[in-house]
Amino acid sequence: MVVAGVDVLTETMYGLLERVQPVPPTRVRPFDRDRDGVLMGEGAAAVVLSRVPGGRPVHGLVRDVAVNCDAFHVTAPDPAGIAEAIREAHSRGGVKPADIDLLMVHGTGTLLNDEAEATALADVFGPDRDKPLVTATKSMTGHTSGASGLLNLVVTLRCLAEGRVPPTVGLDDPVDEAEGFRFVTGEAAHRPLTVAQLNAFGFGGINAVAILEAAR
Template identity: 35%
Template structure:
């Protein structure tokens, strides 16, 4: 398989998730198989005058239980919620990979875990303490909790990563950019191993008010590509991959789950909230070119599919641009219809859905799709998933600001 740029092949040896429909990979996949919705009544903080009263929240997550075995990072259970999710997903991914960390040369490992917003739950708590409860000070760890790179630092500390460790931030494309950068570092021989993805936890009163003001949230549910769609549903969670060079994985006898064989990026450079068709089209074509694949070799596409009016129609047009007549035969779904829109974490969670689809020979549905919207005339796998042999998958992430990133996963190298 030819590539647009020579370099080492990069494979996936582990993955982990924390989502509203399952806080482990097995639970998450069972939720997708069942067509489970993670959307429920909003709770956990004062709702006051909020008009949007639903979200996809993660409930009954106990960091003291989930992270009690952490040894090097002694304050992880005192961190922000978004760092908890990142740590739990990374822990699952590393365990699955079978890696013994720290690496013999810890400077040959990387930890790139992004977040679109960082510790917003901590921000709101601190401001309530100061301005409503009239406390004289905030919690002493407030500063460390809010920083957008804290999740990467916590995970890097626990697993002894001494190479490149930082966060990406590109709104809803954050995880995909993080994974793509990690892929490039391995391909270009900067590191041999990387923990990469993103985490998000922003559901609080202030965030809900801010999103309400933008008029892109649905009061009813997340219905991508449907005629009844009227906005997205905020979610929280994390999706993390363990990446390695093929040589490194083979040398230690690792079980290789997939190859990250294509990555494309493009910016609309037009508008902060109104997407173009060109940017997503260029990103998808770039990923295909990077992987050395023809459009008809993609067996499943996990769409960005936010259920906003503009995104769904623009993404559909972009898919038609890139895939031509094959677009009408290509199985596409938005798993956000089940786990909601976890903002920066979306690309990591959806990458896991893509790899599981390859492993299981089953593609997840777009639930709530009773009648397609105008111009949404492709195969969005409505309501019920289906058995299908899947060799190559594409995952789309398109963000506010016109920031587009796309990944292609293929089978483990023979």
């Protein structure tokens, strides 16, 4: 099965963004105290999902996925809904917070989204928040909307395969809610990685979390 995501910049997209963010930021700074919004990007990604490799190269395994819709608000996320999706993904994927080596966060750089995501992650990971490396690629690509989840999935698979994690650009002073998490900043980090968590959220309280594993 082929799964693809693609999005381009349109007048409609800019119109929607202008209603929630009238003044565009100069850069995207996920989880930084001085963050002031998101910039849009364009992108496309596709992956082939198969239960049996069938002789093809395997780039990684999807242990499981959890999706919910908390319907909290059109644009303001709810930490409780995000935390519920994370816990469900862990349960379905047979992992605990301490098992996660890499957190590929949603990280839009907006005031509400980053605070809610960090609050939910702190709630779930608790004392294990210092175990995984954390990064937010939207700091480099902007928000590619319909392509963002799959783009992050492709990046996550490369991270697992290469043991290398790209940095979160522009993160100099993390918000209080993100205290204790090991954000990769400055330059790429290198370490063996086996299990990753990928967060992807949407308008209207849609929360999706995937648990990925390095190819054996």
